[in-house]
Amino acid sequence: MDKTLKMSLLFDFYGPLLTQRQQTIYQLYFDDDLSLGEIADQLKISRQAVFDVLKRSGLSLEAFEKKLQLVAKHQIQQALLNEAYEQFVQLRDLLNDNDFVNPGFLEEIQNKIRHILSDS
Amino acid sequence: MDKTLKMSLLFDFYGPLLTQRQQTIYQLYFDDDLSLGEIADQLKISRQAVFDVLKRSGLSLEAFEKKLQLVAKHQIQQALLNEAYEQFVQLRDLLNDNDFVNPGFLEEIQNKIRHILSDS
Numbered sequence: 001m002d003k004t005l006k007m008s009l010l011f012d013f014y015g016p017l018l019t020q021r022q023q024t025i026y027q028l029y030f031d032d033d034l035s036l037g038e039i040a041d042q043l044k045i046s047r048q049a050v051f052d053v054l055k056r057s058g059l060s061l062e063a064f065e066k067k068l069q070l071v072a073k074h075q076i077q078q079a080l081l082n083e084a085y086e087q088f089v090q091l092r093d094l095l096n097d098n099d100f101v102n103p104g105f106l107e108e109i110q111n112k113i114r115h116i117l118s119d120s
Numbered sequence: 121m122d123k124t125l126k127m128s129l130l131f132d133f134y135g136p137l138l139t140q141r142q143q144t145i146y147q148l149y150f151d152d153d154l155s156l157g158e159i160a161d162q163l164k165i166s167r168q169a170v171f172d173v174l175k176r177s178g179l180s181l182e183a184f185e186k187k188l189q190l191v192a193k194h195q196i197q198q199a200l201l202n203e204a205y206e207q208f209v210q211l212r213d214l215l216n217d218n219d220f221v222n223p224g225f226l227e228e229i230q231n232k233i234r235h236i237l238s239d240s
Contacts, residue, residue, distance in 0.1 A: 013188070013190065014188070016187040016188055017184075017187060017188070064137075067136040067137060068133070068134070068136055068137070070133065070190060073239075077236050077239065080232050080235060080236050081201075081232075081233075081236055083232060084229050084232040084233050084236075087225070087228065087229045087232075088208075088229055091221065091225065091226070091229065094220070094221060095220070095221070100214070100215070100220065101211065101214060101215070105207070105211065106211070108207065109204050109207045109208055109211065112200050112201075112203060112204040112207075113201075113204050115200060116197050116200050116201055116204075119193075119196075119197065
């Protein structure tokens with residue numbers, strides 16, 4: 001996986017365990033896409049200090065994942081649920097030519113699976 | 121939710137963030153169902169010390185959940201996925217009287233959803 005995407009995902013899961021300052025700098029860098037220099041200017045600290053905070057925060061997030069493995073489990077489940085969803089869509093297409101099943105019922109199941117996928 | 125079930129679930133998610141000693145005592149109490157006195161005897165510490173460790177561990181687990189909300193999110197998703205699964209089973213029963221869809225395909229989707237539910 002792309003490093004930035006991976007760090008964002010770790011931050012989504014474990015971000016609240018970082019200090020408030022770490023969270024702020026992390027978000028400025030990864031969400032708002034500011035450069036180290038821009039963050040340094042904004043917070044009136046050195047570029048090196050920004051770099052150190054990002055480095056330490058990243059190591060903390062990776063240490064949480066190493067212990068808890070919640071992101072890894074989540075990704076395995078998402079992959080499986082995505083497959084089930086795609087297959088369900090195929091099934092629904094197949095049943096569209098058939099009036100044996102109420103289409104509203106099919107839509108309800110599909111929406112539930114899609115809702116879980118988009119929420120997580 | 122039942123308090124013991126809730127604490128077990130919190131431990132499943134965040135247990136590795138406790139100290140090794142906290143984890144050991146937590147497991148003896150909640151998984152092996154030993155009494156405070158039995159744990160005290162086994163570890164050669166006082167009953168009060170066991171109680172204090174359990175109390176502190178529980179507070180730590182609750183503090184992690186308060187920050188991360190991963191158990192709450194997980195439970196909402198599980199409830200939704202359970203509903204989708206039950207409806208899918210109904211759909212499958214409905215389609216059993218119909219030879220429009222390959223039964224193996226239905227089984228494959230059902231197994232994937234069940235697998236996610238049982239794994240989590």
